[in-house]
Amino acid sequence: MVRLQKYFLSVLLATVLTGCATKEEKVQDASDFGFHFYQGKPQHMNAFAYALELDSTKAENWRELSVTYLKRGIPHKWKDYYDKAVLHDAETWQPWRGYLYLWFYRDYEKAIADFNASDTLTPNFIDAPQGHSVDYWRGIAYLGLKDYKNSIAYFDKHILKETTETGEDWVELEAFLYRGIAHIENNDPERALTDFNKLIHYANNETADGYFYKAKVLKSLDSIPQAQENVEIAIEKFNKGYFNNRPYVETLYQIYLEDLTTLRDELKK
8 A cells, every 4th residue: 555655646746747837837736745745755745845856046945855854963964955945045045044054053153143144134024934033043042152242132122012012911922931040040039030930921831931930030030939830830831741842843942851850859958
Protein backbone atom coordinates (compact mmCIF):
# COMPACT_ATOMS: atom_id res chain seq x y z
CA MET A 1 0.00 0.00 0.00
CA VAL A 2 2.83 2.37 0.90
CA ARG A 3 4.66 1.61 -2.34
CA LEU A 4 1.47 2.15 -4.31
CA GLN A 5 0.89 5.50 -2.64
CA LYS A 6 4.46 6.62 -3.36
CA TYR A 7 4.12 5.52 -6.97
CA PHE A 8 0.81 7.38 -7.31
CA LEU A 9 2.32 10.57 -5.89
CA SER A 10 5.31 10.36 -8.21
CA VAL A 11 3.04 9.94 -11.23
CA LEU A 12 0.84 12.80 -10.07
CA LEU A 13 3.86 15.09 -9.67
CA ALA A 14 5.10 14.21 -13.13
CA THR A 15 1.66 14.81 -14.60
CA VAL A 16 1.30 18.19 -12.91
CA LEU A 17 4.71 19.39 -13.92
CA THR A 18 5.01 18.17 -17.49
CA GLY A 19 1.64 19.14 -18.92
CA CYS A 20 1.04 21.81 -21.54
CA ALA A 21 1.54 24.79 -19.23
CA THR A 22 3.68 27.92 -19.21
CA LYS A 23 6.81 28.07 -17.09
CA GLU A 24 5.06 30.32 -14.57
CA GLU A 25 2.17 27.87 -14.30
CA LYS A 26 4.54 24.95 -13.82
CA VAL A 27 6.37 26.81 -11.06
CA GLN A 28 3.08 27.54 -9.32
CA ASP A 29 1.85 23.98 -9.78
CA ALA A 30 5.08 22.60 -8.35
CA SER A 31 4.98 24.81 -5.25
CA ASP A 32 1.26 24.14 -4.73
CA PHE A 33 1.97 20.43 -4.94
CA GLY A 34 4.86 20.73 -2.49
CA PHE A 35 2.73 22.50 0.11
CA HIS A 36 0.54 19.39 0.34
CA PHE A 37 3.35 17.60 2.21
CA TYR A 38 5.19 18.20 5.46
CA GLN A 39 8.53 19.95 5.22
CA GLY A 40 11.19 17.30 4.83
CA LYS A 41 9.06 14.82 2.92
CA PRO A 42 10.69 13.75 -0.39
CA GLN A 43 7.65 14.97 -2.35
CA HIS A 44 7.92 18.38 -0.69
CA MET A 45 11.65 18.68 -1.39
CA ASN A 46 11.42 17.44 -4.97
CA ALA A 47 8.56 19.76 -5.84
CA PHE A 48 10.36 22.89 -4.62
CA ALA A 49 13.68 21.81 -6.11
CA TYR A 50 11.93 21.42 -9.47
CA ALA A 51 10.20 24.79 -9.11
CA LEU A 52 13.57 26.43 -8.50
CA GLU A 53 15.07 24.73 -11.55
CA LEU A 54 12.37 26.45 -13.58
CA ASP A 55 12.69 29.83 -11.86
CA SER A 56 15.46 30.54 -9.37
CA THR A 57 14.13 34.00 -8.43
CA LYS A 58 11.16 32.88 -6.32
CA ALA A 59 12.17 33.77 -2.77
CA GLU A 60 9.41 31.80 -1.07
CA ASN A 61 10.49 28.60 -2.81
CA TRP A 62 14.10 29.05 -1.63
CA ARG A 63 12.80 29.62 1.87
CA GLU A 64 10.56 26.55 1.77
CA LEU A 65 13.34 24.28 0.57
CA SER A 66 15.77 25.65 3.15
CA VAL A 67 13.57 24.95 6.17
CA THR A 68 13.69 21.23 5.47
CA TYR A 69 17.44 21.24 6.06
CA LEU A 70 17.17 23.62 9.01
CA LYS A 71 14.86 21.27 10.88
CA ARG A 72 17.19 18.38 10.15
CA GLY A 73 20.16 20.29 11.54
CA ILE A 74 22.04 20.66 8.24
CA PRO A 75 23.22 24.29 8.46
CA HIS A 76 25.32 24.51 5.31
CA LYS A 77 22.28 23.61 3.21
CA TRP A 78 19.81 25.73 5.16
CA LYS A 79 22.00 28.83 5.18
CA ASP A 80 22.78 28.78 1.46
CA TYR A 81 19.16 28.36 0.48
CA TYR A 82 17.78 30.87 2.96
CA ASP A 83 20.32 33.50 1.94
CA LYS A 84 18.94 33.21 -1.59
CA ALA A 85 15.44 33.84 -0.27
CA VAL A 86 16.74 36.98 1.44
CA LEU A 87 18.57 37.99 -1.74
CA HIS A 88 15.36 37.91 -3.78
CA ASP A 89 13.02 39.34 -1.12
CA ALA A 90 14.85 40.89 1.82
CA GLU A 91 11.83 42.80 3.10
CA THR A 92 9.93 39.59 3.75
CA TRP A 93 12.59 37.07 4.66
CA GLN A 94 15.40 38.93 6.43
CA PRO A 95 13.47 39.34 9.69
CA TRP A 96 12.41 35.70 9.40
CA ARG A 97 16.06 34.71 9.06
CA GLY A 98 16.69 36.62 12.27
CA TYR A 99 14.02 34.53 13.98
CA LEU A 100 15.74 31.34 12.80
CA TYR A 101 19.16 32.56 13.95
CA LEU A 102 17.58 33.31 17.32
CA TRP A 103 15.93 29.99 18.02
CA PHE A 104 17.72 27.34 15.98
CA TYR A 105 21.30 28.56 16.37
CA ARG A 106 21.17 30.97 19.33
CA ASP A 107 23.22 33.39 17.28
CA TYR A 108 21.82 36.44 19.00
CA GLU A 109 24.05 38.99 17.29
CA LYS A 110 23.12 37.84 13.78
CA ALA A 111 19.48 37.70 14.81
CA ILE A 112 19.59 41.29 16.06
CA ALA A 113 21.38 42.40 12.89
CA ASP A 114 18.57 40.96 10.77
CA PHE A 115 15.88 42.50 12.99
CA ASN A 116 17.64 45.85 12.79
CA ALA A 117 17.88 45.56 9.00
CA SER A 118 14.12 45.11 8.84
CA ASP A 119 13.72 48.58 10.37
CA THR A 120 15.68 50.01 7.45
CA LEU A 121 13.88 47.92 4.84
CA THR A 122 10.41 48.80 6.15
CA PRO A 123 10.87 52.10 8.04
CA ASN A 124 7.14 52.75 8.47
CA PHE A 125 6.22 49.23 9.49
CA ILE A 126 7.21 46.96 12.38
CA ASP A 127 7.81 43.49 10.96
CA ALA A 128 6.37 40.51 12.80
CA PRO A 129 7.98 37.20 11.80
CA GLN A 130 6.12 34.25 13.31
CA GLY A 131 3.40 36.64 14.44
CA HIS A 132 5.52 38.59 16.94
CA SER A 133 7.13 41.98 16.41
CA VAL A 134 10.86 42.33 15.85
CA ASP A 135 10.92 44.40 19.06
CA TYR A 136 9.66 41.35 20.95
CA TRP A 137 12.26 39.12 19.28
CA ARG A 138 15.01 41.67 19.99
CA GLY A 139 14.00 41.61 23.63
CA ILE A 140 14.61 37.86 23.70
CA ALA A 141 17.85 38.12 21.72
CA TYR A 142 19.28 40.74 24.07
CA LEU A 143 18.22 38.60 27.03
CA GLY A 144 20.22 35.76 25.47
CA LEU A 145 23.20 38.10 25.21
CA LYS A 146 22.75 39.02 28.91
CA ASP A 147 22.22 42.64 27.87
CA TYR A 148 19.35 43.11 30.26
CA LYS A 149 18.88 46.86 29.84
CA ASN A 150 18.38 46.56 26.08
CA SER A 151 16.19 43.52 26.58
CA ILE A 152 13.92 45.43 28.95
CA ALA A 153 13.88 48.46 26.65
CA TYR A 154 12.64 46.42 23.68
CA PHE A 155 10.06 44.56 25.75
CA ASP A 156 8.87 47.91 27.11
CA LYS A 157 8.50 49.20 23.56
CA HIS A 158 6.69 46.09 22.39
CA ILE A 159 4.34 45.86 25.36
CA LEU A 160 3.50 49.56 25.21
CA LYS A 161 2.60 49.33 21.52
CA GLU A 162 0.48 46.21 21.96
CA THR A 163 -1.25 47.66 25.02
CA THR A 164 -1.99 50.95 23.27
CA GLU A 165 -3.34 49.31 20.12
CA THR A 166 -5.22 46.28 21.44
CA GLY A 167 -5.04 46.23 25.24
CA GLU A 168 -2.65 44.66 27.74
CA ASP A 169 -4.60 41.41 27.75
CA TRP A 170 -3.50 40.88 24.12
CA VAL A 171 0.22 41.03 24.94
CA GLU A 172 2.07 37.71 24.52
CA LEU A 173 2.42 35.97 27.86
CA GLU A 174 6.10 35.33 27.17
CA ALA A 175 6.73 39.08 26.92
CA PHE A 176 5.88 39.42 30.62
CA LEU A 177 7.80 36.25 31.43
CA TYR A 178 11.00 37.31 29.70
CA ARG A 179 10.86 40.94 30.84
CA GLY A 180 10.38 39.66 34.38
CA ILE A 181 13.45 37.43 34.02
CA ALA A 182 15.43 40.38 32.66
CA HIS A 183 14.36 42.41 35.72
CA ILE A 184 15.57 39.58 37.99
CA GLU A 185 18.95 39.54 36.22
CA ASN A 186 19.02 43.35 36.43
CA ASN A 187 18.52 43.19 40.21
CA ASP A 188 15.05 44.72 40.18
CA PRO A 189 12.88 42.16 42.03
CA GLU A 190 9.89 44.48 42.51
CA ARG A 191 9.45 45.04 38.77
CA ALA A 192 10.07 41.36 38.14
CA LEU A 193 7.28 40.51 40.59
CA THR A 194 4.91 42.87 38.76
CA ASP A 195 5.59 41.10 35.46
CA PHE A 196 5.13 37.62 36.93
CA ASN A 197 1.86 38.67 38.52
CA LYS A 198 0.70 39.96 35.13
CA LEU A 199 1.74 36.68 33.52
CA ILE A 200 -0.20 34.67 36.12
CA HIS A 201 -3.24 36.91 35.74
CA TYR A 202 -3.41 36.83 31.94
CA ALA A 203 -2.62 33.10 31.84
CA ASN A 204 -5.64 32.50 34.09
CA ASN A 205 -3.24 31.01 36.66
CA GLU A 206 -2.16 28.26 34.24
CA THR A 207 1.58 28.93 34.14
CA ALA A 208 4.31 26.98 35.88
CA ASP A 209 6.88 29.55 34.75
CA GLY A 210 5.01 32.46 36.33
CA TYR A 211 4.70 30.76 39.72
CA PHE A 212 8.25 29.38 39.62
CA TYR A 213 9.90 32.72 38.91
CA LYS A 214 7.60 34.47 41.35
CA ALA A 215 8.76 31.99 43.99
CA LYS A 216 12.39 32.79 43.16
CA VAL A 217 11.73 36.52 43.60
CA LEU A 218 9.89 35.97 46.89
CA LYS A 219 12.78 33.83 48.11
CA SER A 220 15.20 36.68 47.33
CA LEU A 221 12.92 39.00 49.34
CA ASP A 222 12.90 36.53 52.28
CA SER A 223 9.18 35.87 51.88
CA ILE A 224 9.69 32.14 52.40
CA PRO A 225 6.13 30.97 53.16
CA GLN A 226 4.79 32.74 50.06
CA ALA A 227 7.67 31.37 47.99
CA GLN A 228 6.89 27.84 49.19
CA GLU A 229 3.24 28.26 48.27
CA ASN A 230 4.12 29.48 44.78
CA VAL A 231 6.62 26.73 44.03
CA GLU A 232 4.06 24.09 44.99
CA ILE A 233 1.59 25.65 42.53
CA ALA A 234 4.37 25.75 39.91
CA ILE A 235 4.94 22.00 40.29
CA GLU A 236 1.21 21.33 39.98
CA LYS A 237 0.97 23.45 36.81
CA PHE A 238 4.11 21.89 35.33
CA ASN A 239 2.74 18.39 35.81
CA LYS A 240 -0.37 19.46 33.91
CA GLY A 241 1.76 20.68 31.01
CA TYR A 242 1.44 24.43 31.56
CA PHE A 243 5.03 25.50 30.96
CA ASN A 244 6.82 27.52 28.29
CA ASN A 245 8.36 25.37 25.55
CA ARG A 246 8.94 25.33 21.81
CA PRO A 247 8.86 22.72 19.03
CA TYR A 248 12.22 21.53 17.65
CA VAL A 249 14.38 23.50 20.13
CA GLU A 250 14.66 24.27 23.83
CA THR A 251 13.25 27.68 24.64
CA LEU A 252 15.27 30.34 26.42
CA TYR A 253 15.17 29.91 30.21
CA GLN A 254 13.11 26.75 29.84
CA ILE A 255 12.19 25.21 33.18
CA TYR A 256 12.25 21.53 34.06
CA LEU A 257 10.68 19.65 36.95
CA GLU A 258 14.10 19.30 38.56
CA ASP A 259 14.38 23.11 38.71
CA LEU A 260 11.11 23.30 40.60
CA THR A 261 11.82 20.48 43.04
CA THR A 262 15.30 21.86 43.72
CA LEU A 263 13.82 25.24 44.62
CA ARG A 264 11.22 23.52 46.82
CA ASP A 265 13.99 21.66 48.69
CA GLU A 266 15.98 24.88 49.13
CA LEU A 267 12.98 26.62 50.63
CA LYS A 268 12.55 23.83 53.19
CA LYS A 269 16.00 24.39 54.66
